[in-house]
Amino acid sequence: MTKQHKPSQYDWQARDITDWNANTFLAFIGDKTKELYGVDYAPGGQGAKSARWSRERGMLKQAIGKYGNAVVKRFIEICWREYRTNKPDQFPYPTVVFMISYMDRFFAVAQSEIARENRRKKVDEVDYAELADWL
Secondary structure, three states: OOOOOOOOOOOOOOOOHHHOOHHHHHHHHHHHHHHHHOOOOOOOOOOOHHHHHHHHHHHHHHHHHHHOHHHHHHHHHHHHHHOOOOOOOOOOOOOHHHHHHHOOOHHHHHHHHHHHHHHHHHHHOOOHHHHHHHO
């Protein structure tokens, strides 16, 4: 019996969303920031860069614990969609610190969208032939 190989925690494309952690989310954010905004991602806030990375990792970990991976991913996607800046040279993209601190109202939108999708999946999973036999 061979041991199943698990993709790297940084390989967000190869991992199932249920298996993401803060580092997976940061890799996702880094790749998508480059794609959407054309720049390399750097953590927000003040202080040394290592402290800023730690802060973002911690904020993501708390959000994952509170909302779950699917909601956090959708929240980030909504933040990217809704982000507007009047200082594009200074703030070309939203950071995790900015999203969680100033765009937190979108967590409710993300929760609602994911709940709606989950309800739709449950309806799609109903075995209507079996239900007809039962009736």
